[in-house]
Amino acid sequence: MTTTQPATGELPIPEPGVSAASGQRTAMRTHLCADLRADHVGRTVSVCGWVAHRRQHGQSLTFVDLRDHSGLLQVVVDGSVDVRSEYVLRVTGTVAIRPEGTANPALATGEVELRDCAVEILSVATPPPFPLDDRADAVDESTRLAYRYLDLRRERMQRNLRTRSAVLGAMRAALAPLDFVEVETPLLMPSTPEGAREFIVPSRQFPGSFYALPQSPQLFKQLLMVGGTDRYFQFARCLRDEDLRADRQYEFTQLDLEMSFVDQDDVLDVISAAVLAAARAVRTDTVPPIERITWHESMNRFGVDKPDLRFGMELVELTAIFAGSGFKAFAGAEAIKGIRVPGGSAAHNRRRLDDLTTRAKALGAKGLVWMRVGAGGELESPVAKFLSADELAGIVAATDAVEGDLLLLVADAWATTCEVLGQLRNDLGRPPAGQGPLRFVWVVDFPLFVGVDPATGRPKPGHHPFTRPHPDDIAKLESEPLAVRSRAYDLVLNGWELGSGSIRIHESALQQRIFGLLGITPDEANARFGFFLTPFGYGAPPHGGFAVGIDRLVAILAGEENIREVIAFPKTQSGLDPLTGAPTQVTDRQLRELGVRVIAAAPPATAAAPASAGGERG
The missing domain is CATH 3.30.1360.30 (GAD-like domain)
Structure with missing residues (x-):
């Protein structure tokens, strides 16, 4: 029987252990499309989804491949049904074994089909601008992003988003029993122009003054340690106005973490547990323990500070x-x-x-x-x-x-x-991102300083200026600054830097020594970092932290070369959003309210933005 009217009556209750148990049963469906197997034969079920393909066999039968995020199901409708690609349907029917010789081993549901179907058209659709299957991989990226809501229907994109969700869930679960507190830090904060390029937000109430969007929660998470929080984390949204590339977007997400009364090994152990839990949640291959090498060894053996150990x-x-x-x-x-x-x-x-x-x-x-x-x-x-x-x-x-x-x-x-x-x-x-095993490695003992600034003759910090020197090298600070190691560390996976962190300086005297080497006077330090340094005078615990780049981690775990493939709504490499048209101009009225006037901008700098002096980047 075929109908385009809604089915009536109460939905049949599915057997234990399938969709209802996973929270997928609703008033409109009993199962996801890919739930159904041979042991469901004879059951009456309801499924909802989009038409992936329609094949008409004369006037007697219509075959519809119905798709939801879980996969495909073949639906067999008696007679003809007027549906097209991407129509949204609800179908109620009986699960049956496919006729001999017609099973499709490429599908999880390839042994079965839905027969004696009642079809309800929930929504009609115009033809999509590109096929919503693997052929879309060859479509120009700007077209895919302009119709991202369609691109997201594809199996690849659904898999990537669910991989990302599983990674976040596994990391949260790994931290929960360790007494971490999830805290949100501000999105509007003061500008720290000594770091990477910032996104600036004009203040309407204070004309001529500006907020900055956070490059990292670095300063606030250290203040949480001063405030006695002891163990903090958040999945922080951060923004940096840097040139985009395969592993960098304006907006990025990092697992940001800070711990009090710890040394380097404590931080590394916690982060190791979190990323290994994430990897094991979404990968079936064995993930080996995380190795650890020094920066000097990494350079000597691999020539880079983010070594790929797969080869x-x-x-x-x-x-x-x-x-x-x-x-x-x-x-x-x-x-x-x-x-x-x-x-x-x-x-x-x-x-x-x-x-x-x-x-x-x-x-x-x-x-x-x-x-x-x-x-x-x-x-x-x-x-x-x-x-x-x-x-x-x-x-x-x-x-x-x-x-x-x-x-x-x-x-x-x-x-x-x-x-x-x-x-x-x-x-x-180097193999492609999706090939070979997962090889995590900690790179430790980075140089505290990376060369000398030719303009000032002073050493340049390798991390941010609050990074703690290695205890064995503190005596060399003034005599051999370039020989001083730091308590900074990076986590690398398959040649991609996932993030960085350090043990912090918590004593005023040691911090002043570092500022002195960098040529920062007490007055300058107070002007630039006063709101951050003053609290340390009220008693700061030894502390350290880290930030894991979620976009990069998920891309590697999903086998993608570009983080845009694991972000729901990314920007193009030029920084544009083809879906919304951003960035866009605003009205003169908005500008007047903000006290802002638009003038011709200087040509953009071609050099890469400097490494942030105030935060960690995942």
């Missing part, structure tokens, strides 16, 4: 092999390192080798030495004739090279050598 090709130390070398390019170099590209010899002709050399120079190296490994470990290279037999043999032994491998060597300052080979390692070996 080898680690940097190999070769400096000692060339001590006293007659080869001019190697003689006197501070550091000589190499990487082995397994089987890379055949894959790299001379043109590709020249491209690698150009890439190395663009990254800051003076040059790049390449070597193909032939039979018996013989090295083919334009520089082989300048090296001794012992040097050539030493290279093969140190790199464990075998026939068919490609070796890439850089000789330069230690930092340059590491960074160039680290980038080449990622270029040549």
